[in-house]
Amino acid sequence: MYNTITENASLEELKKAFGELNKKMEELESEEPEDENSHAYEEWESECENLAVRSETLMTWIDRKMTAGLQ
Secondary structure, eight states: OTTTOOTTSOHHHHHHHHHHHHHHHHHHHHTOOSOTTSHHHHHHHHHHHHHHHHHHHHHHHHHHHHHHTOO
């Protein structure tokens, strides 16, 4: 859901997507490759960065809705 949700979603939907994204980030952190010089580590790091950007976006949208008092 966190990959497909848009800014037009309800506050509840945004919060749900944010929760799902946090779970995915936790899972990904537990799968960190040991060799920091490997291709697998580069892919893992890239995915972490993508999720972090998506997380920031969702937090911004949630904040906007809460500030505007929208549900």
